[in-house]
Amino acid sequence: MKVLVTTGSKYGSTREVGDAIAGVLEESGFEVDVQDACDVLSVTYYDAVVVGSAVYGGLWRRDASELIRDHLVELRRREVYMFSCGMETVVRPGQGLDEADALARDVGARKHQRFPGALDYERLNVGEKAIIRALNPPRGDFRDFAAARGWAGRLATELRAVAAV
Numbered sequence: 001m002k003v004l005v006t007t008g009s010k011y012g013s014t015r016e017v018g019d020a021i022a023g024v025l026e027e028s029g030f031e032v033d034v035q036d037a038c039d040v041l042s043v044t045y046y047d048a049v050v051v052g053s054a055v056y057g058g059l060w061r062r063d064a065s066e067l068i069r070d071h072l073v074e075l076r077r078r079e080v081y082m083f084s085c086g087m088e089t090v091v092r093p094g095q096g097l098d099e100a101d102a103l104a105r106d107v108g109a110r111k112h113q114r115f116p117g118a119l120d121y122e123r124l125n126v127g128e129k130a131i132i133r134a135l136n137p138p139r140g141d142f143r144d145f146a147a148a149r150g151w152a153g154r155l156a157t158e159l160r161a162v163a164a165v
């Protein structure tokens with residue numbers, strides 16, 4: 001079974017979560033390709049696609065959300081799993097968590113998982129720093145690679161079951 005793991009990531013922390021997920025799928029015997037979402041030209045080669053994105057201002061990174069919208073028909077025919085990385089504490093009061101649930105519904109994703117992200121204040125641009133100062137979320141690396149690997153392991157079990165049908 002051929003699996004694509006692809007991410008939309010501005011500062012690289014979501015990409016590394018994707019790499020960890022890809023590693024588990026590879027160890028589980030799948031043929032795995034890893035690509036940034038902006039580099040994906042086609043998904044037709046793959047049986048399953050794992051799409052992840054960082055969340056900014058309630059939105060997925062545009063390369064990841066456009067990947068889903070641009071390849072909706074092909075993705076609906078495949079096994080799709082999604083994950084979001086973010087600091088939910090950045091969400092403004094009254095703002096929905098993010099657009100990922102709607103994307104997951106549109107594409108018929110089997111699962112959408114949220115993982116904690118990483119926030120390196122010093123690397124942010126001026127506008128981002130202003131938002132973070134205003135909302136004052138915890139700063140640091142809160143990623144849980146054990147959780148990401150555990151999720152990938154369960155995903156591997158599901159994909160094996162699908163492949164066996």
Ligand SMILES: Cc1cc2nc3c(=O)[nH]c(=O)nc-3n(C[C@H](O)[C@H](O)[C@H](O)COP(=O)(O)O)c2cc1C
Binds near residue numbers: 058
């Ligand atoms: C300006 C800004 C806005 C953010 N908005 C959200 C948000 O709406 N929801 C959320 O869960 N996380 C939000 N985050 C946290 C990022 O999603 C988190 O830092 C993520 O891990 C960054 O991933 P990346 O390194 O792959 O770009 C925001 C971070 C910044 C700097």
